Amino acid sequence: MFMKEIKANKKGFWLKLDNAAKIFPGQNSNTWSSSFRICFEMKEKVDPDLLQQALLDIMPRFSCYDVRIRYGFFWFYLEKNNNTPVVRPDIKNPLYRVKFNENRKFLFKVFYHGNRISVDMYHVLSDGHGGAVFLSTLVAQYLRLKGYDIPAGGFVLDINEKNSEGELEDSFVKNATSEAKYKRTDKFCYHAKGTRMPWHTVNITSGIIPFDDLHALAKAKGVTVTEFLCAVMLDVLCKKQLREERKQKEVCIQVPVDLRKPFDSETLRNFTICLRVKVDPNKGEYTFDELLEQAKYQLRLQRNKKELNMMITANMGIERNIFIRALPLVIKNLGVGVSFAITAEQTNSCLITNLGPVIIPEEMRKHTEKVVFIPPPGKVNAARMGVATLNNNLCITFANSYLESDVEREFFTRFVKMGLHVKIESNRE
């Protein structure tokens, strides 16, 4: 059996996990995986046969996703998967846990339901940008098979080209060059109370807001859309903590940022780093304008090439440490598991990840309605938020492992009070 696999994989295509991906297999459990979902809502009902064909057509272009994960002695690695991926009807509980030997050993799943085409992608493969590029290319090929003429461009890759070296590279390794020392100052912060949903289930709530209106509102306050959303979320969480009548802890929002632009990278693998926006309610009650300022200055202070380089170099430092490298994978996994339990989500109250505008050719826009980006649900975070924009539809989606919807309600009603139109879609019954 083992020899057969070796012979089948004689081309020897394999990849090391990138720096960010190295922690995800260690965090994986029977009940939880760090996967995210991206959905394209089309204007017509999806044809599963054409979608299957489109998926097979694009797979050679994405050789870094046409892989399975294997255990090495020191590290996990990705190896060419000799199976063919399949599309399947959607499920009610997206981001269902990943098992390495299920799903024909692929680390992504393609679903269809009504007008929606969705991809659940394990974070080991890529970040939101990579997922969006993969899904955009899949949708473009699907539309081509339907008879429409869709050119490549933006997030849509030319499927006749081959993977470039830049697309497959681990950009962390290439760009971690800072000599400054990064001091981690994360401490335990506020986590909203709530009733946990049964394992394998998650509440998804999307709010669709006209992008132009929200952008104008943010611009009037002199902030970006992400900074504006951060401030609203900080306000919601601070007020919720106050209502809970408990010891007031720091509220901290994790904001992943795409490093491709500042570091001029075209990688299809992970290349993001998480920034943090924190406010301490013990310093006094913050007004919304003060929270806007906090979000604006804290994010802008961290979002520059030198600061980001220092952070990725610090992360790379752990991977490059000779003692850590020499530890067997089993021990590394244990270490990651323990570190995940005592740090990670414990040091964040919420996550806001903004994919930004999904850039697709004009010919494709006519057939698509919106993009939904669902972040990995948290274990102790009440609601984590993903944002994506297409065709003036800004879609804010909460993945919530708790039964209560008070965070979502308070968040979206803020926008209603600001005079914006909000449309809600959810898998709640």
Added chain:
Amino acid sequence: MSYCVNCGVELDKSAKKCALCSTPVINPNEKNEPAAAEKPFSETLQLPKSIKKEFVAFAVSVIMLIPNIVMLFLNIFFIRQGFWSIYVLASSLLLWVLFVFPFFAKKRRPYLMWAFDTAAVGGFFFTVFALHGVGAVVTQSTLGIIALISVAVLLLIIWSRYKKHHWTANVIVFLVETTAVSFFAGLLTSYFTGNFNFFIVGIVISVCTLVMTAFFIYCNRSKHIRNWLNKAFYL
């Protein structure tokens, strides 16, 4: 097109209630729409195939049985110095009754489990003491303490099944039982051994648990202190 009268947000055509506040959707102009419109998410829930716990319990039982058979075989045919394999058999039986047997039950049967566990623990100590040749004093004291703890556990089961209680009430009952068990265990041991020191130890433990009981009774009655505890020890 429906809007939530409570939140002011537009709802999906298929929504029967608001996803944010659960307010039902009543739209007299579009009577059949919620049923007819397709929901944005599928209705099929994917859950992992669960392994039957009875199967796991059976596999563990078989694995536990093998070393026992080997030990018994060795004791009978090769190493015939006393009944040493009985120690292994008794320990395995105790572990099996305590940790494996409950998985064979399809429903929760606390009283049955309590009876089996008490018999297994009592039987284990009786067998070990009998083989080891310890005196009647140790056997009687140990079995007496086991009987006391067993009665305490039975009362705790009855209490917990009676109705749902606040956590402070559960702590109080547990502490009261610990007080009683410590007192009677000290009394019993000093009676069988003739050593009064055991009774003093029992009294000391009982007094400590009584103080803790008094503190929790105060907590249970005072809403203020309960709130403070909830806040200060919030996880």
